[in-house]
Structure formats: structure tokens, C-alpha cells
Amino acid sequence: MTGFDNRRMGGHALPKDAPPFTTLVHLTWEEGRIEHRIRFGHPIYQRTIDRRSRVVGFAPNSVFAFVRWASNDYGTVVSRIDILRAIGRGEPCQTLPFVRPGGDLLLKLHGWPKVERVLQLTDTIEALGIDPADAAPAYWRHVHNRLTAGVEPRLYSGDQHNAWLARRSIMP
Template sequence: MTGFQPGRMGGHALPDDAPAFTTLVHLTWEEGRIEHRIRFGRTIYQRKIDRRSRVVGFAPNSVFAFVRWASNDYGTVVSRIDILRAIGRGEPFQTLPFVRPGGDLLLKLHGWPKVERVLQLIDAIDALGIEPADAAPAYWRHVHNRLTANAEPRLYTRDQHDAWRARRSILP
């Protein structure tokens, strides 16, 4: 298969035509069985593998949400969401299935009630007219910590977002 390098990702070879230092995510969609999808994030690369799978890529420092769901004949077996910051050259990272090389993990939750709550919080940020990928990374860590402790996270606000943007504009 030309255009692919020997490494493996989700049962498929890694594409070699992605820009350097791109975080790659293997997505799969098999109706009613497996859904690996991106909920938010700005891709800089995309390659179709076959009719059910593709690989997308994210630039360093971009934030994205990766949702994984799978079922069998008896019901749901996997329901999880991960929100990651794509890493740059030489940065430490956590590894995840279907993500190469890995990322800075901001949120990692499993179980439908928690996944559903995160999706609701993402929708609430969208409703503010804010792209969830632009929300403060500290907010996603807050959501992770609160939901892990079975506590309700605070809602993201326009003031919080404006403060994050101001801080980001003056700090490297």
C-alpha cells in the first residue's frame, strides 16, 4: 500500500503524507457497532482508508475531543470521551488507542452518564458562540476532576473565556 509507513494504527498502516508533528487519530464508523469520531477540533489532515475508516490529523497545541463507542449483541461495551491537546516536537505525552503518537490528556472519562454530561457541556460552550477547541484547557481538566469525583462541574462562561484569551495573548 503506497503512501503509508510501516507503523500500525487501529489495524491500519500509518499514512506518511501527513504534515510533520501531526497528531493522527484513526476513526471508524460501523453503524450500530463501532463509532470512533471527533466531536470538536480543527483538523489539518484527512485521509480516507476505506468506506468505514479514515485518519485525521491535528496541529501541535490544537485541542480536540475523541469519542469512542462500541456495542455487541448484548449492548454497549465501550463509551468514552477523551479531550486532548495535540503535542509538539519533544513534548511529553500520554498514549491512547487510535491516537498517534498520543497527546496531552485534558479529560478522560468513560461510562455513558459521564460521557453524556461532557457532551452536554460541549453543547453549552457551542451555545455561547465559542468553539469548544478554543476553551481554556484548564476547564477541561476541571470537568474531568469534578466528574471523576461524581460532582457537578461549573459551566464555562464568556468571562472565563475572555480571561483565558487575554492570558494567552500575553503569555508564551
Template sequence: MRRDPSAGTGTQTQPLDDLTCVELTWIEKKIEFWIRFGRKAGEQHLDRRRRLLFFAPGAVFAFVRWAANDYGTVISRIDIVRAVAPGEPYQTLPFVRPGSDILLKIAGWPKVERVLQMIDAVEALGIDPCTVAPDYWRHVHNRLTAGHEPRVYTREQHSAYQLRQRITDDRHGEGEARADLSGERMP
């Protein structure tokens, strides 16, 4: 799907139209939707149990959903997604409007717990999970879906990703500028 930049909800102001909206609900031991990591651009409280979080285009965040009934857990899932800009293709996801670029989609508590452990391991390195290479989250998704153990994210991988980002930003922002491995600009 493509996001229609002119689509609005009528209750949002113009600046919020460009943001991805996530609806969170918290009813203790019944419905628990929360954000595990992510840099929000805004927040709106609907009532004691519900709120909306807004994310700017390009923001990466983890959305955890858990629900239970009288007989036990009925859903446990985690989605790591990238918020999209107006006009950019996206995938739909419940409680995320209009949708997002899904990097990881895992269901079932044992696998969800494993993803949460992978996020903890990234944070233990002193790295904000929002800044991790999107391909790493895709790798974790693919390995867990196939029943294999994902590789651990390393500082070296993170440094290489950051360098690629700088090079890409330089090329997009200033013509054909290049960078060597130290990050210094070359002619």
C-alpha cells in the first residue's frame, strides 16, 4: 500500500498527518500493548488506559502486544517497524496507522521473549536499539522464524552501519562526496 499524504483523521492537526500513530492500551493482566524502544515525536492520552504515540518518518520502534482471557494468553507478539513518510509504501499492522515498514514480526511468547533478550543484548553494548541496522532486525526475524538462533549484534556491525549511513547521507546531500574508513571526506 502507499500512504496518501492528503489523508487525515479530522481530529489531528496538519503536522500530525505526517506521523505514524500507534494506539496503546493497558488493562492489567488483560491487554498490555507497549513500546519497548523508540523515539516518540508526540503523545496523546485518551483516558487512563489508552494513549496514542506518534513517530516521525524513519523512526524505528518495537511494538509489543500481549492479551489474555480467563484461560490464559491469547496473543503475544512483537513487531519492530520503521515509520514511513507520506507517499512511501507500507505494510498494515493492527493499531498502527497508517502502517509501517515491518522489519521483524514475531508471535508466540518463547520467540517474543527471545527478541526481547536480543534487544537487551544490544542495549548492554551501549547501543540504542533505534539506531541498529534495519537488516539486523530482518536477520533476527528470519532466523527465529526458521527455528535457528540469530547472530548477536556487535559494535563492529554497528560502526559499519553508521559509516554506510554517513556515506549515503553525504552522497544524497552533497553530490558525489565520498568518505574513507576514518569517516573523513575525500575529493
């Protein structure tokens, strides 16, 4: 296959034309069966493999949400959301299916009630006029910890976001 190398991702070879140090995510859409999609984030690379699948890539340090859902004849079998920070060269990372090489995992939840709550919190952040990809990574860790413990997470606020932006502007 021209344009691809022999390493594999989601059953497909990885594209050779992706920018260096890009975190690649294999997305699939099969109506009523499989949905792997990006909920938020800003891909810098995209390549269509076929009518049901494509690969998107994220620059180091960018944050994105990867939603996976699947069903069979008996109902939903997978419902999960992962929020990751794309890693730079040589950084340690957690590996995930369909994500190469992996990422800094900020949130990892499964089960529709928890996934739905994260999607609602994402909508709330957007309602503030804030891109969820720009929200403080610590907030996504907070949401992960609280929902894992069965406790309602605090809402993200404009003040919290401004504090994150100020901190980020002085961090190396």
C-alpha cells in the first residue's frame, strides 16, 4: 500500500505522510454498529482510508476527546470516552486502542451514564464560550476522579479558565 508504512493501527497501516511526532487516531463509523469519533480537539492531519474510516493527527500538547461506542444485536457493548493530551517526542504515555503512539491520559471513563455526564460537562464549557480543548488539563483529571468515585464534579468556570491561561502563559 503506497503512502502507508507497515506498522498497524486499527487493522490498517499507519499513514507515512503524517507530520513527525503527531498523535494519530483511527476513527471508524459503521451506522448503528461502531462509532469512533473526536468530540473536541483540533487535528492538524487527516487522511481518509475508506468510506467508513479515517486517521486524524494531533500536534504535541494539544488536548482532544476520543469517544468510542459499539453495539451488537443485543444492544450497546462499548461506551467510553478518553480525553488525552497529545505527547511530544520521547514523552512517556499511556497506550490506547486506535491511538498511536498513545497520550497523556487526562480522563478515561466507560459506561453510558459517565460518558453522557462528560459530554454534558463538555457542552457546559462550550456554553461559556470556551473551547473544551483549551480547558485546564487538571479539570479533566478532576472530572475523571470524581465520576470514578461516584461524586458529581464541580463545573468549570470562567475564573478557573482565566487562572489556567495565566498559569500557562508563565510556564516554560
